[in-house]
Amino acid sequence: MTTTTMPKTDQVTTPSTAQTPLPDADTLRKWLRDMMLIREFEVRSMQAYQNKLAGGFLHVYNGQEAVAVGCIGALRPDDPVITAYRDHGHALARGMDPKVGMAELFGRIGGCAKGKGGSMHFFDAEHHMYGGHGIVGAQAPLGAGLAFATKYRDEVMGSSKNNHVTLCFMGDGAINQGAVHEAMNLAAVLSLPVIFIVENNFYAMGTAIDRSTAAAGHICDRAAGYEMESAVVDGMDVLEVYRGMKPLVDYCRETSKPVFVDMRCYRFKGHSMSDPRKYRTHDEEAKWELEDPIERLAAHLQGAGGVTAEDTKAMAKTVRQEIRAAVDWAKQSPEPPIEELYHDVYVDRWGPYTGTSVPSFMQRRSSDREQTNDA
Amino acid sequence: MTREIHFRDALREAMSDEMRRDERVFLIGEEVAEYDGAYKVSKGMLEEFGPRRIIDTPISETGFAGLGIGAAMMGLRPIVEFMSWSFSLVCADQILNNAPKMLYMSGGQFGCPIVFRGNDGAGGQLGSTHSWCVESLYANVPGMKIIIPSNPYDAKGLLTSAIQADDPVFCLESERMLSMAGDVPEESYTIPIGKAHIVRPGTDCTIVSFGRAVHFCMEAVETLAKEGIDCEVIDGRSIKPLDIDTIVASVRKTNRCVVVDQSWSFASVGSEVAAEVHRMCFDDLDNHVYRVHSDDVPAPYAWNLEQEMLPNAHKICQAVRGVTYTA
Numbered sequence: 001m002t003t004t005t006m007p008k009t010d011q012v013t014t015p016s017t018a019q020t021p022l023p024d025a026d027t028l029r030k031w032l033r034d035m036m037l038i039r040e041f042e043v044r045s046m047q048a049y050q051n052k053l054a055g056g057f058l059h060v061y062n063g064q065e066a067v068a069v070g071c072i073g074a075l076r077p078d079d080p081v082i083t084a085y086r087d088h089g090h091a092l093a094r095g096m097d098p099k100v101g102m103a104e105l106f107g108r109i110g111g112c113a114k115g116k117g118g119s120m121h122f123f124d125a126e127h128h129m130y131g132g133h134g135i136v137g138a139q140a141p142l143g144a145g146l147a148f149a150t151k152y153r154d155e156v157m158g159s160s161k162n163n164h165v166t167l168c169f170m171g172d173g174a175i176n177q178g179a180v181h182e183a184m185n186l187a188a189v190l191s192l193p194v195i196f197i198v199e200n201n202f203y204a205m206g207t208a209i210d211r212s213t214a215a216a217g218h219i220c221d222r223a224a225g226y227e228m229e230s231a232v233v234d235g236m237d238v239l240e241v242y243r244g245m246k247p248l249v250d251y252c253r254e255t256s257k258p259v260f261v262d263m264r265c266y267r268f269k270g271h272s273m274s275d276p277r278k279y280r281t282h283d284e285e286a287k288w289e290l291e292d293p294i295e296r297l298a299a300h301l302q303g304a305g306g307v308t309a310e311d312t313k314a315m316a317k318t319v320r321q322e323i324r325a326a327v328d329w330a331k332q333s334p335e336p337p338i339e340e341l342y343h344d345v346y347v348d349r350w351g352p353y354t355g356t357s358v359p360s361f362m363q364r365r366s367s368d369r370e371q372t373n374d375a
Numbered sequence: 376m377t378r379e380i381h382f383r384d385a386l387r388e389a390m391s392d393e394m395r396r397d398e399r400v401f402l403i404g405e406e407v408a409e410y411d412g413a414y415k416v417s418k419g420m421l422e423e424f425g426p427r428r429i430i431d432t433p434i435s436e437t438g439f440a441g442l443g444i445g446a447a448m449m450g451l452r453p454i455v456e457f458m459s460w461s462f463s464l465v466c467a468d469q470i471l472n473n474a475p476k477m478l479y480m481s482g483g484q485f486g487c488p489i490v491f492r493g494n495d496g497a498g499g500q501l502g503s504t505h506s507w508c509v510e511s512l513y514a515n516v517p518g519m520k521i522i523i524p525s526n527p528y529d530a531k532g533l534l535t536s537a538i539q540a541d542d543p544v545f546c547l548e549s550e551r552m553l554s555m556a557g558d559v560p561e562e563s564y565t566i567p568i569g570k571a572h573i574v575r576p577g578t579d580c581t582i583v584s585f586g587r588a589v590h591f592c593m594e595a596v597e598t599l600a601k602e603g604i605d606c607e608v609i610d611g612r613s614i615k616p617l618d619i620d621t622i623v624a625s626v627r628k629t630n631r632c633v634v635v636d637q638s639w640s641f642a643s644v645g646s647e648v649a650a651e652v653h654r655m656c657f658d659d660l661d662n663h664v665y666r667v668h669s670d671d672v673p674a675p676y677a678w679n680l681e682q683e684m685l686p687n688a689h690k691i692c693q694a695v696r697g698v699t700y701t702a
Contacts, residue, residue, distance in 0.1 A: 080449070113482030123481035130448055131481065138468055141438050145445020152451060156427050157398050179468070182438030189433060344483040345517055347541035 020243040023073070025306050031073060031238050032301060033315055035065040035294045038089045040316075040323040041098050042269075045088065045105055045119075048327065049273050054105040056118050061089035063236075063268035066293035067199050068093040070241025071167055071263075074249045078162075080128050080146040082139050083169035085120035086199075086267075087132040090169060095127040098323055102330035110333030114340055136170075136204075137177030140196065143168025144183045147194035151256060165252045166194040173204025175219055176212060187258035188226040195245075195252055195259040196223075199235065205271040206279040223260030235265030236291040239300065266291065376561045383416045383553040385527035386492070389534035390417070390454055392563040394424055397452060400538055403430040403439055404456030404493075413458045414494065414553055436466035440491070444473045447489040452538060457493030460547060461507040474543040475518025490537045492546035495523070496587055496637050497674055497685055499551060506674035506681075508638035510547060510585070514614050515642070519543040520568050521614040523586040527557035529612055532566030540568065547614075549587040569616035573625070577607035580695050581625040583648055584635040585611045588686050592635055595691035604699055614644055622648065623655045630661040631698045635686050640668035665694040 022028065042060040049058045061068070068089040072081060083090045091101055096112060104111030105119055112124055122132040130146060133139035143166055150164035174180050175198055187194050198219060202209050210216040223230035229251065233244035241263070248259045266288040270277045277285070301307035380388075394400045402417060402424075408431040411418040421429040432439040436457065443453035457463045463470055470491060477487045497506040514521055522537055522544060524530040530548070537544035574589065575596060584592045589610045596606040607625050611618065626632045632652050636645030649664040670684045696702040 082445075111482070113480060113484070116482050117480045121480045123484050125481075125484040130445075130485065131477075133473075135468055135472055138441070138473060141441020141469060142445035142448065142473065144438070145442040145447075146449055147445075148442055149446040149449035149451050152401065152427065152446065153449075156401075179437045179441065182433075182435040183441065185433060186435060186438040186442055190430070344479045344481075346520075347478060347486050347488075348520075 020246045022239060022242065027073070028297070028301060029307065029315075031069050032294070032297050032312070033319060034069045034093055035238065035297065036316055036319040037098065037322065038065045038068070038092050039294060040319050041088060041092060041101065041326070044323050044327055045102065046269075046273065048102070048105060053331070054119065055107065056120075057085070058105070058119050058273045059086040059271065060269050061086055061267070063288070063293070064199055064201065064265045065089055066238035066241050066297070067197070067235045067263050067265050068169075070238040071169075071197060071245050073238075073242050074245040075165065075167065078128055079164050080130055080150065080166045081169075082130040082143045082146060082166070083132065084136065084139055084171055084174065085132065085134050086171065087120065087122045091122040091124055091127075091129050091132070094124065094129045096122065096124045096129060098326040099329040102323075102326045103333045106330045106333070107335065108330055108333035109336045109340065110330065114344075115336045116340070116344065137174035137179040140168055140170060140174065140177075140180040140183035141186070143194050143196070144187045144192055147187065147192040147258075148190065151193060163253045163256070164193065165249050167197060168194055169197045169199060171204065172198055172200040172202065172209050172213070172219070173207075174198070175222065181222075184223070184226050184228065184258065184260070188228055191256050192258055193252050193256045195248060195261060197261045197263050199263050199265055201265050201267045203267070203271070203279065206275065208279065220260060220262050226258075228258050228260050230260040230262065232262045232264065235263040236288075236293050236296065238293055238297050377558045378561065379556050380527060380559050381553065382527045382530050382548070382555045382557070383414060385531040385557070385559050386416050386534055386548065387418065387420065388559070389531045389538065391420060391423065393535060393538040394420075394428060396563075399450065399452040400454065401428040401430065401451065402454045402456060403432055403443055405432055405434055405458050407431060407456050412456070414550065416553070417456070436462055437469055440466040440469040441473065443489050444469060444477070444487055447474075447487045447543075448477060448485045452488050454490045454492065454538060457491060459498070459505055459507070459550075460493050460495040460509045461505045463491065463493070463509060464507065470545075471513065471516050475516055478542075479518060486541055487543045488541050490534070490544050490546055492534070492537075492548060494550040495547035496549050497551070497681060498549075500676055500678055500681060501674070502676045503673035508669065510614050511636070511638040511643035511645075513545060514644055514647070519545055520616065521545045521547065522568055522612065523547040523614055524612065525552070525586050525589040525610050527555060527559045529566060529572070529610070531559055532564050533568065533612060535563060536565040536568050539565065544568065547586060552587055566612065569613045569618055571618035571621040572610045572612050573607060573621070574610045575606065575608040577605040577629065579605045579629055580631040580633060580699050581607045581609060581622065581629045582633045582635060582691065582695065583609045583611060583622050585614060585644065586637065588635045588637045591686055591688050592691055594688040595695065598688065598692050599695055602696075602701070604695060604701060606695060617648070617651075619648075619651050619655065622652060626652055626656045627659045630659055632656070632660070633665045633667065633691065633694045633698055635667045635691055637669055637686055639671050640666060641671065643668060662698045662700065665698040667691050667694050
């Protein structure tokens with residue numbers, strides 16, 4: 001086994017940290033609850049996967065909860081969010097009901113994408129969650145496009161000035177994808193209000209960052225190449241995430257300029273369910289587990305008063321009940337009816353192509369299909 | 376009021392009309408604004424609509440195609456110009472994975488009302504990398520529509536429909552046709568996507584073609600008419616949806632069919648038309664369907680080799696004579 005040494009890195013240099021006041025105690029308690037909810041969702045989704053209730057690929061978010069919760073906590077509720085395939089945490093932090101998330105994992109009609117997206121494609125229009133994207137880095141140009149659209153609506157369509165900020169998350173494995181660099185360049189050239197957040201957990205699947213990425217400890221230098229503001233933020237502490245992100249979000253909103261964030265974090269589990277994690281040591285994992293973001297916030301709240309250990313336990317119990325109910329609800333949700341296979345291919349009623357090499361029941365002429373869809 | 380304008384002007388009129396009508400529509404691509412379009416399709420549009428709606432990009436197809444898709448997810452109606460569809464290959468993931476599948480993957484929550492348009496096919500001695508006919512490659516993917524106008528009138532009507540469509544549409548134009556003149560109404564109009572057009576009625580053989588190759592067919596049928604072979608020429612206008620009903624009705628009348636498709640033959644639009652005609656007209660056919668394609672080689676540079684590679688009137692005549700047993 002090769003022993004990976006963490007690259008020498010830029011120090012965490014969160015700007016304006018001291019000047020950023022934290023939100024009120026209720027909000028902090030909500031963040032603790034949200035992080036617990038994400039963790040519990042992931043624990044139960046892994047169980048479901050092992051029990052064959054969920055299929056495909058499953059990439060869980062354990063350990064990185066503070067990133068989604070803190071970043072989204074610095075947003076307005078109607079700011080767009082887009083991310084990669086490790087997306088459950090972002091969707092839940094954005095407000096997706098865990099029931100519909102779990103049902104999506106189970107491939108049921110009650111899922112957020114009616115069982116047609118799966119774990120990697122969590123979408124929630126109501127909560128401005130634009131996916132869940134499976135191809136590494138492919139969501140970065142889309143994120144630039146969301147920011148473009150918000151700015152276009154403000155400037156061209158005469159809507160009231162909303163000055164939205166788009167958060168575009170990706171893993172550190174994405175930063176060597178051309179799509180990400182093209183998106184960053186476009187965002188800079190067109191002055192788009194988007195924040196590219198690299199959830200830097202030091203491994204692109206099983207490849208340590210210093211084996212895949214030049215100047216691995218200084219990925220913000222890439223932002224400098226696009227004259228883009230950047231910051232390194234401790235992603236294992238939700239308070240640091242918020243204090244790091246809030247001034248950047250405000251800057252992005254005021255100036256309509258893109259921002260790049262190297263968000264240092266650690267995924268406690270493997271890349272996916274089939275990952276034995278032989279590329280890293282138990283010592284390394286144990287060291288990072290001491291940084292558990294849920295325990296850090298719980299300790300902070302207990303230290304700061306107002307929240308007792310009993311309160312935290314009670315909160316954990318409520319969350320377990322909520323996720324258990326979500327699992328039960330998802331199990332009850334029916335599989336998608338076969339007709340659903342043919343819906344949502346086109347907005348227009350012209351449906352999937354009905355050529356020769358498809359099952360006979362699909363071999364209807366377009367005119368027949370139109371009649372069917374009219375019915 | 377109809378007057379004669381060029382193909383590129385017809386494309387511009389469709390875009391400008393829709394931009395005047397719908398402020399969600401914008402144009403983005405390489406050289407579309409200050410340069411007036413690499414092929415002058417967008418000439419003058421920057422002046423009328425300004426830099427917020429006519430947007431120059433870096434040479435960065437993945438970036439700006441993806442940007443357009445993201446904007447479409449939020450309800451805008453982008454027109455993304457590729458200088459050439461050959462260059463779309465570098466952003467295949469965006470245009471094949473993201474645009475056509477977004478609606479499905481999101482369970483119907485996020486559509487992608489976007490138009491990708493640009494030059495397709497041989498432009499004239501541009502060599503292998505710049506002469507792609509992408510129609511067969513891309514038509515394999517569900518979730519998008521493909522239009523391929525062959526004349527200025529169709530270009531305006533089809534592109535207008537494409538911009539108004541709620542689904543992603545690929546509009547395949549041809550550098551070789553941009554200066555072609557034709558009668559086009561001044562007012563806005565639409566041509567339905569998925570409806571073929573019978574360019575020339577005939578009784579002996581149905582020739583089905585798309586885009587620029589329709590003109591090769593019209594050249595061939597003049598020769599064939601002198602030989603006493605009366606061909607019906609169908610301009611598909613759209614590849615997806617394919618108007619198989621019009622094609623089948625024609626073949627049931629003529630009992631013979633030649634498909635002329637400028638892309639390579641293997642797993643192509645032409646092979647799909649042939650398969651459908653064989654299935655639907657099994658008892659009507661006097662011969663199997665003949666197909667004329669580009670030869671299965673990379674596009675060469677030399678003029679004579681390029682002309683030999685492409686579908687041309689000579690090859691079409693040979694195919695029609697073969698299918699009608701008059702060779």
